[in-house]
Amino acid sequence: MSEEAKPKIEGAKRLRRPMRAAGQPTKKEFITKVLGLESHTFDIGNAKYAAKYKKTVDAIANYIQREYKGGADIAKAIKELSLPTLQVPGCPKAKAGETAVDPGDVYVWQQDVAAVKKQIVQLEENKKRAYALVIGQCSPDLDSKLQGSTAFVRAEADQDVVQLLLVVRGYCCRFDDHQQSTYALEQAKHRVSTYYQAHDVTNTEYVENFKALVGVVETYGGAYGREPGLVVTELVAQGMRPEDVDSANRAAIVKAEEVCRECYLSCMLLRGADNGRYFQLKVDLSNDMTKGTDNYPKTIVETTACSPTMYPRQDCSACAIRMVRDWPSFKARAARCAVRRRTLSASIATDCTTRASAPN
Numbered sequence: 001m002s003e004e005a006k007p008k009i010e011g012a013k014r015l016r017r018p019m020r021a022a023g024q025p026t027k028k029e030f031i032t033k034v035l036g037l038e039s040h041t042f043d044i045g046n047a048k049y050a051a052k053y054k055k056t057v058d059a060i061a062n063y064i065q066r067e068y069k070g071g072a073d074i075a076k077a078i079k080e081l082s083l084p085t086l087q088v089p090g091c092p093k094a095k096a097g098e099t100a101v102d103p104g105d106v107y108v109w110q111q112d113v114a115a116v117k118k119q120i121v122q123l124e125e126n127k128k129r130a131y132a133l134v135i136g137q138c139s140p141d142l143d144s145k146l147q148g149s150t151a152f153v154r155a156e157a158d159q160d161v162v163q164l165l166l167v168v169r170g171y172c173c174r175f176d177d178h179q180q181s182t183y184a185l186e187q188a189k190h191r192v193s194t195y196y197q198a199h200d201v202t203n204t205e206y207v208e209n210f211k212a213l214v215g216v217v218e219t220y221g222g223a224y225g226r227e228p229g230l231v232v233t234e235l236v237a238q239g240m241r242p243e244d245v246d247s248a249n250r251a252a253i254v255k256a257e258e259v260c261r262e263c264y265l266s267c268m269l270l271r272g273a274d275n276g277r278y279f280q281l282k283v284d285l286s287n288d289m290t291k292g293t294d295n296y297p298k299t300i301v302e303t304t305a306c307s308p309t310m311y312p313r314q315d316c317s318a319c320a321i322r323m324v325r326d327w328p329s330f331k332a333r334a335a336r337c338a339v340r341r342r343t344l345s346a347s348i349a350t351d352c353t354t355r356a357s358a359p360n
Helices: 048-067 072-080 103-136 140-147 150-158 161-172 181-193 203-219 228-237 242-247 250-271 275-290 300-310 316-325 327-357
Strands: none
Touching (some): 048 161, 072 103, 150 161, 203 300, 228 242, 228 250, 250 275, 250 300
């Protein structure tokens, strides 16, 4: 039977070639064999790893504090990304009216010096152990990136876990030090400005991811809230006269910049919050400002604290039940609207025909 003579079967399904999945195959999560830190790893290649960075650092800090001798100092250091400065106390001096130093003071000083030296040795040892631990929590993809970084070479030479985490954070949040520095910093700031809370992202995840992205910008030289206009306004708000602003001391300027930074970041965090949950909050704050009352949060803590209690997320299941229950009436209203649209369209068409056929 020829191809044309073959009978057509109504409703027969045509076989189609299976579609390929869009993009690359799903990446397998990197895990380690460290008991308690199996899934707390650093990786690159996806935006979710920026938020995961913070969780992994917290988990490693807790592990170090629990498992290392004297691990509290290095655990705090990797959380704050700053090593503590331990200073040996100075020699005691003779009290007023005496020529010799009290032997009791000398004994206490000797004990303090021995304790500080022991703490310094312990910190140095834990710093190197923590460095090896963090390296082991990096995925092969991230490790290959680290090997090509100049900052990593310095961190490896010093076995400095804090410097290592600064480099790791940059890669986890997609800051590449092989790019032109100004362009790369602008890209990092752009990611912060365009980061919004999705409908399925919790407030905790949103804030953690936001802080991680901001941290990358500030690690590589960027800053927020240091605009001269904001700083001058804050200095005046702190009681400084406008004519004295130009001669303000460094301590006052630093304090004003810290306040402006918190206020600036809190506004960015609020602006990017999910409109499905917090749109009314934004409208209310704007209306209050129009009335002359500034109720905008001034810190990140205030931003995260004010919204959930005032504007809780709606119960989607209740909305769905109500929609199903009212479906017949909804369907009837939709049918009536469709009839009205058709009637209106017909009347408009008739009117246009009448006008076109009428003599000029």
